[in-house]
Amino acid sequence: MSTYKSDFLNILSSRGYIHQCSDAAGLDALAAKGDVTAYIGFDCTAPSLHVGSLVQIMLLHWLQQTGNKPIVLMGGGTTRVGDPSGRDESRKILSIEDIENNKQGIQAVFAKFLAFGSGKTDATMVDNAEWLTKLNYIEMLRDIGKHFSVNRMLAMDSVKLRLEREHELSFIEFNYMILQAYDFTELSRRYGCNLQMGGSDQWGNIVNGIDLGRRMGTPQLYALTTPLITLASGAKMGKTASGAVWLNADMRSPYEYWQFWRNTEDADVGRFLRLFTTLPLPEVARLEALQGSEINEAKKVLANAATALLHGEAAAAEAAETARKTFEEGASAGGLPTVTVDLGSGIGVLAAMVQAGLASSNGEARRAIQGGGIRINDDVVKDDKLLLTSALAKDGSIKLSHGKKKHVLLKQG
RNA sequence: GGGAGAAUGUCCCGAGUGGCAAAGGGGGGGGACUGUAAAUCCCCUGCUUUACGGCUUCGUAGGUUCGAGUCCUACUUCUCCCA
Numbered sequence: 238m239s240t241y242k243s244d245f246l247n248i249l250s251s252r253g254y255i256h257q258c259s260d261a262a263g264l265d266a267l268a269a270k271g272d273v274t275a276y277i278g279f280d281c282t283a284p285s286l287h288v289g290s291l292v293q294i295m296l297l298h299w300l301q302q303t304g305n306k307p308i309v310l311m312g313g314g315t316t317r318v319g320d321p322s323g324r325d326e327s328r329k330i331l332s333i334e335d336i337e338n339n340k341q342g343i344q345a346v347f348a349k350f351l352a353f354g355s356g357k358t359d360a361t362m363v364d365n366a367e368w369l370t371k372l373n374y375i376e377m378l379r380d381i382g383k384h385f386s387v388n389r390m391l392a393m394d395s396v397k398l399r400l401e402r403e404h405e406l407s408f409i410e411f412n413y414m415i416l417q418a419y420d421f422t423e424l425s426r427r428y429g430c431n432l433q434m435g436g437s438d439q440w441g442n443i444v445n446g447i448d449l450g451r452r453m454g455t456p457q458l459y460a461l462t463t464p465l466i467t468l469a470s471g472a473k474m475g476k477t478a479s480g481a482v483w484l485n486a487d488m489r490s491p492y493e494y495w496q497f498w499r500n501t502e503d504a505d506v507g508r509f510l511r512l513f514t515t516l517p518l519p520e521v522a523r524l525e526a527l528q529g530s531e532i533n534e535a536k537k538v539l540a541n542a543a544t545a546l547l548h549g550e551a552a553a554a555e556a557a558e559t560a561r562k563t564f565e566e567g568a569s570a571g572g573l574p575t576v577t578v579d580l581g582s583g584i585g586v587l588a589a590m591v592q593a594g595l596a597s598s599n600g601e602a603r604r605a606i607q608g609g610g611i612r613i614n615d616d617v618v619k620d621d622k623l624l625l626t627s628a629l630a631k632d633g634s635i636k637l638s639h640g641k642k643k644h645v646l647l648k649q650g
Numbered sequence: 651g652g653g654a655g656a657a658u659g660u661c662c663c664g665a666g667u668g669g670c671a672a673a674g675g676g677g678g679g680g681g682a683c684u685g686u687a688a689a690u691c692c693c694c695u696g697c698u699u700u701a702c703g704g705c706u707u708c709g710u711a712g713g714u715u716c717g718a719g720u721c722c723u724a725c726u727u728c729u730c731c732c733a
Contacts, residue, residue, distance in 0.1 A: 398722040465664035469688080496686080503687045521676070564686055587699075601679085604694055640680060 243268030245303040254296060255536040256437045259447060259460040264432065267459075268305060270356070275300050275432035276308035276424050278365070278417065281316045285485035288497070292463045292512055292522075298350045301358055308393030309347050309362040310341050310420065314369030314446035319414050320395075320442075340364065346484045348474075349547055352581040361428065365420050382421055384452045385445075389416065393441045399599050406596060414442050423608065425455040432459040450543055466512065468503030484547060492572055495556035496642070498540035506535045514542035563572040563644055567615060569636040577650030580627040580635070586611070586618055589625055589647060605639060612638040 241247045241261070249255050258264060267273050277293045279286065286294075297307040307632035316336045331339075342364065347353075351360035371592040390396060393414065396406060420445070433443045445458040450458040482497050483489040489497075503510055507525030510516055516524075516538070524535035537557065544553035559572030576593040578584050584592075587602040590611070596602035603621045605611050611618045613629065614636050627649060629635050634646040 500686065503685090506687090530687090532687075535686055536685095536687080560686080585699080596679095598697065600697065600700075601695080603700080605680065608680045608694060609695095642686060 241265045241268075243303065245273065245300060245305060248299050248303065249296070251506060252298075252299075254463050254512065256462045256464040257440055259444065260457075264459045264461065265589065267370070267431065268303065271304040271397040273300065273305040273432050274308060275305065275428045275434055276310045276314065276421075276430050277434050278310040278312050278420065279343060280312040280320060281336045281339035281343060283481075284339050284345055285483040285488050286343055287481040287483050288468075289481075291484070292346070293435065293467055294350050296461075296463065297347075297360070298370065298515075300434075301351055304358055306358050306428075307351055307360045308423045308424060308428060309351070309360060309367075311344065311362065311364040313337070313340050313364040313366035315365055315413065315416050315420070315543045317366075318409055318416060320410075320413050321416075333339060340571070342485060344410060346547075349549075352597070361423070363428075365416075365423075365512075368423050369416055369420075373411065376478055379452075381449070381453075384449055385415055385418075395438075395441055395444075395515065414445050417442045418446040421458060422450045422453050422455050425450055426457060429456075431456060432461060434461045434463070437462045437465050440457065469502050486548060491544055491552040492556045492559055492574070493561060494547065495544045495553065497562060499536050499542045500642075501536055501539060503532050506532060506539060510535070510539050510542075514546065516542055535547060567613070569631060569634060569644075569646060571646075573644050573646050575634070575646045575648055577648050578625075580625060580630065580647065583624040583626040586613070586623045586625060586637075589619055590639070593637055593645040593647065595643060595645060596636065610640050 241250065243265050246255075246261065246265050249337060262272070275297070279293075297309065300307050311334060316331060316339075317333065347360070347362065353360045353362065389410070395414070396411065402534040421430070421433050433439075433446055435443060440460065440462050443462070447458040447460055450456075482494065484494075498509070498513075499551065507521060510521040510524060511518070514521075517566060524532075524538055527535050540560075541553050541557055544556055548556075555572055559570040560569035562568045574593075578589055578592055585607065587596075587599045590596040590605070591599060595611075596605060602611075606618050606621045609617055613623070613625070614631060615638070625635055625647065630647075630649070635646045636644055637647055638644045
């Protein structure tokens with residue numbers, strides 16, 4: 238393993254963040270002097286980022302920790318076009334209002350990982366709508382378009398794959414890479430940005446930016462990409478039964494977030510500790526080496542650390558305690574999701590499950606009961622006509638469980 | 651503009667002779683085994699207060715038929731080829 242002069246690249250490399258880098262030695266020299274200003278673009282395609290973007294966020298975090306300057310680029314402009322990279326189908330074209338709303342939702346999360354301000358290593362947030370929406374078509378063709386070779390663009394993976402599979406690629410999407418390349422040069426000009434980072438699928442787009450920069454006379458630009466994070470079992474990371482693992486607390490509670498990490502596959506624990514926590518590497522190595530059921534301790538550490546980074550120490554501790562009571566004591570922990578129902582006149586199990594979000598219809602709820610997967614206060618429910626009343630409550634609430642992991646407290650409303 | 655083809659269970663892929671709630675996968679859920687893991691095995695996976703019942707599903711709208719995902723007509727969208 239090669240060693241670098243800069244803390245930045247040493248940390249990135251030893252923690253497993255680096256997939257490709259355009260000129261590691263050149264970048265290393267800059268980083269050693271604290272002269273790197275790097276950006277990562279985030280498209281505003283959803284009201285919150287999810288764990289899939291976490292690697293990128295951590296990259297910015299480490300960049301700042303090692304004395305360099307991060308720029309968070311909101312893709313308020315590029316999202317209006319849609320990135321075709323790594324997709325078989327066209328992205329839906331979002332309305333400008335949706336994009337703006339999504340942007341509002343996404344922004345807040347960065348404050349947890351980065352320190353914003355106006356100092357040398359303080360983070361900055363910008364929106365590429367600021368300059369992209371002002372572009373004039375003819376001027377842009379003359380100033381920027383002339384630097385792009387269609388021949389070369391057709392050879393790019395994002396384009397080539399679409400063509401090979403005979404999937405359509407619209408002209409608007411074809412332009413995405415040009416806009417992203419232009420972003421890079423614009424950020425270079427405005428903020429002295431000299432590095433663009435991103436997922437491995439962004440390599441082509443980033444390198445395009447470097448080329449454009451060279452032709453337009455910016456200082457030397459650099460590219461650095463992270464590997465695509467998949468689970469050891471091969472599945473894409475960040476998808477659970479109930480959808481994406483969102484970072485915003487109002488879309489995925491700290492407790493659920495903690496649970497997501499707690500349920501990491503054995504084979505992923507070490508890698509995830511390196512990527513998604515800031516624990517010292519020797520400690521990671523020790524945890525990773527735990528065998529058999531002991532590795533559960535490592536998973537708790539992972540869950541605590543990852544949740545603390547995003548939601549804070551207090552929320553992480555609370556989530557850990559809720560999990561401990563629920564899974565290790567089998568008790569009804571107060572931190573579980575709570576649903577208020579009318580226990581006074583009673584409510585059927587089926588209706589209660591639907592209201593609690595444990596089932597989407599009475600039929601589904603009934604099937605779950607027939608399959609033996611539903612428990613009330615840890616007793617298996619056999620009768621789907623069971624009526625829940627306050628008589629069943631313990632400490633003012635009834636614990637309703639679907640399977641081993643999904644628990645909800647029912648309280649009198 | 652011309653020609654060829656496609657749209658199926660509100661997650662995805664995908665069979666489907668006029669009798670179909672519709673094969674089969676994947677994904678998802680539950681159970682067993684475990685360690686809140688993986689792998690494996692079993693069950694479930696349109697709605698409906700139990701149902702050999704009712705209802706709603708096969709791009710949209712009509713039509714033929716006792717009966718249509720399946721046939722006819724128009725329309726919509728997508729893909730490919732030619733211009």
